[in-house]
Each structure stands twice: as structure tokens, then as C-alpha cells.
Amino acid sequence: MSSPAPARRRGVERAAWGLILPFCLLFAVFTAWPVVQSLFMSFTDTRNRDLRTPFSVEFVGLDNYVQAFADPLFRTAAANTAYFVLVGVPLTLGIALAAAVVLDKGISRFRAFFRLGFYTPVITSIVAVAVVWRFLLQDEFGLINTVLGWVGITGPNWLGDPDWSMPALILMAAWRNFGTAMIIFLAGLQAVPASLHEAASIDGAGSVKRFRHITLPLLRPTLLFVSVTTAIGYLQFFEEPYVMTNGGPLNSTISASMYTYKQFGFGNYGFASAMSYLIFVVIAVVTALQFRLLRERS
Amino acid sequence: MTAKNRWWLYVPLTLALVAVVSPFAWMVLGSFKGEGEIRANPPTWLPESPSLDNYTQLFSRLQFGTYFLNSAIVAVLVTVGNLLFCSMVGYALAKLEFRGKRTLFLIVMATLMIPGVVTFVPLYVLVVNAGLANSLPALILPFLVSPFGVFLMRQFIVGLPGELLDAGRVDGAGELRIFARIVLPLCGPALATLGILTFLGSWNNFLWPLVVAQQESEYTLPVALALYSTGQNSIQYGLLLAGATIVVVPVLLVFLVFQRRFIEGIATTGIK
Numbered sequence: 026m027s028s029p030a031p032a033r034r035r036g037v038e039r040a041a042w043g044l045i046l047p048f049c050l051l052f053a054v055f056t057a058w059p060v061v062q063s064l065f066m067s068f069t070d071t072r073n074r075d076l077r078t079p080f081s082v083e084f085v086g087l088d089n090y091v092q093a094f095a096d097p098l099f100r101t102a103a104a105n106t107a108y109f110v111l112v113g114v115p116l117t118l119g120i121a122l123a124a125a126v127v128l129d130k131g132i133s134r135f136r137a138f139f140r141l142g143f144y145t146p147v148i149t150s151i152v153a154v155a156v157v158w159r160f161l162l163q164d165e166f167g168l169i170n171t172v173l174g175w176v177g178i179t180g181p182n183w184l185g186d187p188d189w190s191m192p193a194l195i196l197m198a199a200w201r202n203f204g205t206a207m208i209i210f211l212a213g214l215q216a217v218p219a220s221l222h223e224a225a226s227i228d229g230a231g232s233v234k235r236f237r238h239i240t241l242p243l244l245r246p247t248l249l250f251v252s253v254t255t256a257i258g259y260l261q262f263f264e265e266p267y268v269m270t271n272g273g274p275l276n277s278t279i280s281a282s283m284y285t286y287k288q289f290g291f292g293n294y295g296f297a298s299a300m301s302y303l304i305f306v307v308i309a310v311v312t313a314l315q316f317r318l319l320r321e322r323s
Numbered sequence: 324m325t326a327k328n329r330w331w332l333y334v335p336l337t338l339a340l341v342a343v344v345s346p347f348a349w350m351v352l353g354s355f356k357g358e359g360e361i362r363a364n365p366p367t368w369l370p371e372s373p374s375l376d377n378y379t380q381l382f383s384r385l386q387f388g389t390y391f392l393n394s395a396i397v398a399v400l401v402t403v404g405n406l407l408f409c410s411m412v413g414y415a416l417a418k419l420e421f422r423g424k425r426t427l428f429l430i431v432m433a434t435l436m437i438p439g440v441v442t443f444v445p446l447y448v449l450v451v452n453a454g455l456a457n458s459l460p461a462l463i464l465p466f467l468v469s470p471f472g473v474f475l476m477r478q479f480i481v482g483l484p485g486e487l488l489d490a491g492r493v494d495g496a497g498e499l500r501i502f503a504r505i506v507l508p509l510c511g512p513a514l515a516t517l518g519i520l521t522f523l524g525s526w527n528n529f530l531w532p533l534v535v536a537q538q539e540s541e542y543t544l545p546v547a548l549a550l551y552s553t554g555q556n557s558i559q560y561g562l563l564l565a566g567a568t569i570v571v572v573p574v575l576l577v578f579l580v581f582q583r584r585f586i587e588g589i590a591t592t593g594i595k
Binding site for chain 1: 329332333335336339340343344345346347349350362408409411412414415416419420421422424427430434436437438439440441442443444445446447448449464465467468470473497498499502523526527529530544545548549560563564566567568570571574575578579
């Protein structure tokens, strides 16, 4: 017979704590503690020379936050980030959804082949991507402008022109990220019952109508997940400008995360922490907003 | 409804595929070209006289073997740590009753939303103060567990039928034994998903190693490549393309091996 209930429960409790202990230790040291510390730091004037003497820093209240809002470069960076997110997220999701729908229902052969092909940009290091894209976007010798030249269009100096640098980075980000969203959309599309489509097409609904009234509503939870994770990633975009433009030309591609990183590099730790918490607040708000907009309606 | 064969769809799909894949094709092909041909205008596709010069130079002049080994050690250990620790916590959160369970889950979910840049500064301070700067452990320890991994494993294990676990309990097996013998073997797709995502993230991780690894002996591949491509006045593009190609190959292999399970994994863990 099994052991008495209380002893059994104690055993389960012990086993559970044994299982979570390694995680809790690592998590406490490398995630929870830094989170608490950075929050504290954002209210102080911590700089790099204070690294060894953490108790000598001054408490400055909300000064760092006020300074961030007053900083014209931070405002430029925030505006750039908003531009990137507002154009980049819909573009990425649109391409991903189109690719997923076609791969799911449109064709029956070579699916795995196309899936892998569309996923290759995701698995490539950003550094490798940057090398290739800098070539592609070159003013005179670049592949993109060469191809545009064939049809008589003089392409812009993508990375050298403040008006075209951000579109170039958005294009690159969409190219690089749509594969992940596509794979998750594909998984979501498999959960849409085929019988619904059959019934609707017997009733005379065309494929556009069926997509709007059957596929999209059932895809809502997937759409929520993908748009939340994509927006969280894009709100922190950093790598594209870091490796492609270093924020230029004329600060046209500097992002909030990148500016924060630069301030960290200058040793302004308190200021950098405050800005990273501002980014966090924006992410939380945007995430909550998306949950409201895309929540399941019964 | 089975997929109809709408042949005309292959036309836009193939054009899209060419547009998506051509940067890679050009990168791989370019790594076998000489410096002059890479800069040629109009650009060429196939190398005129393919050679392995760029690759031999990478390994003889730039210690690429060291960077490769560093990247591999870090990515493998981080992946193993995540698979083991996150599945342990996932099982406890999904199937066991213990005090503090709700709190733990709430904290895990909250940290999922905190951007990496928030912990960047204090984590750096911590690593410096612990004397870990310029060492491989500094690239490994902070990433051995992740809230994302815990969430993923919990969602998967919650869906496993309770009868299987109860059968083990009736047989008198302890919880640890049930975890190792019953739960883990059933977690194949979820572990494959977590495994490839973690490996991918670690292999391509760029920002943290760039800041922490200041000595050449600790460089990972992305760091070496980035410093080499931005730091010098006269960039040798042949070396750069060869390096970029080398970085992609292991990830491509991991993806090919796991892709079937990977896609099933995402489909069945119910992240939606």
C-alpha cells in the first residue's frame, strides 16, 4: 500500500524543491538580483568609477528619468524606435502570414524545401547578415541598386541617406525575422479545422471571404503570440543599426536600446539603467495593449 | 480539404525564395572568390577560379579555431543547462504541489517581459566584481536557465496525461524517478524546440560576449567577426565572407537534424 498521505505530501514537497533549487539559485543570482539592482541604480548617479565602491553613490531620485526625457538624442532614438516598430511589425507579420497561408493551403509539393529556404535568414548570425546586406545596399555596386538599374530606376544611397537608412534597416529586419513568425503561423494554421472551410465553400464563400471569416478569427491566439513577441523584439532593436550604420547617418537610425548601450559604454550606469526601465515600461504597455486588442472574443 | 495544386503559386513563391536566399548564396559563393572578384562591378555569381584561400587564411592568421571552439563550448553547455534545469522546474510547476509554486510561476512570467538591456549593467558589474570578466564562465553562467525555457517546458508537461504519472506513483516510484523515467522521455518535441532555440540564441549571441570578452582568447565567432568587419580600415571581404559562412554551417546542421521535431514541437506545446 502507498504511504500515509501527509508523509507522501512531504515527500512531494521535498522533491519539488530539489527540482527547482538549481534554477532558483542561478535565477536569483543572474536575473533577479540584477533586476533589483538596476532599479536601485536608476535612482542613483552610479558611474563606472563607482564599480568597486557601490555604497559611495548618491541617491538622486528621479533625476535620471527627467534627464532622459529632456535629452534630445534620447527623444530622437525613441522616435526612430517607434518608426521601426510601427512599420516593421505589420510588414514582418504580413509577409509571414502570406507565406504561411500559401505554404499551408496553396501548394502541395516542395513545402519543406520552401520552409527551410524562408527560415535560413533566421538561423544566420546578425554579423554574417550585416556583411552581406552592406554589400547588397551599396550605393553604386550594390546588388539591389544594380537590379533597380536594369529597370531604369536609380536607387538611393540606402545607408548614406538619412531618409533611406531606416527603410533599409526595416527591410532587412523583415527579411531576417519573418521566418520565425511564419513557422508559428504554420503551426497555428494546422489547428484550423478543414471541415469549416469545406462547409463554407459549399455555401459559396470564396477563398478571400473564408480567410477573413474563418481563418483569421481562429488564428487570433497565434496572431497575439506572434505580434507580442515580435513587438517586444523590435522595441529593443539594436543589432541592425549597431552592425550596419552605428546609428547614422545623422542619428537617423539610432534606437533607444542602442543609445542606452552607448551610455552604458560611456560609464553612465545610473542614466543607462533609467533609460532601460523606460523601455521596459513601453514594452509592458504595448504588450498589454495588444492583449486587449487581440484577446479572444467568444 | 487537401491542398490544391495551384501551379501559378509556385511563381511568386520561387521569386520570393530567390530574393530571400540569394544573400546567402552570394555569401557562400563569395567565400571562394578572390578579393578583386568580390568587389567586381557588376557582381558575379559563380567564382571564376574557386579557391579555399580565404578559409586557410582564417585559420592560420586569425585563430578562428579558438573562436569556433569557444562558441561551441558556450553553446553546448548553455543548451544542456537549459534542457536539464528548465525541464525540472517545468515538471515541478506543472505536476507537483508545493509551497511558493504560484509565486515562482508569477516571477518567471514577469521576468519574461523584462528586456535584456535592463539587467545588462548590473550583470556586468556582478561579473566584474566576481572576477569573472574575460573568462568563458562569464559567457555561460548567466544563461544556464531562462524564464522562456521554464514557460515552454511547463506548457508542454501540463498537457501530459496524469494517468501515466499516477501509474508510476502506484508502483512506488519517487517523484525524481518519475521525472527521469516517465516525463523526460515524453518531452522529445519540447526538448528539441528548446534545444534548437537555445543553441541558436547562444551561438549567435553577440552583445554580451562583445562586452565581456575583451581578450582574443575568449572571443566567440560573432564577436571576432564583428570586430574584424568594423574595426579595421582595410577590410578583406574574402576573409569576412568565409568567416560568416563558417558561423552559419553548424546552426544549419542543427536545424536540419531537428527541424521535423522542431516544427511538431511548436505545434504541440500550444504557444499561442
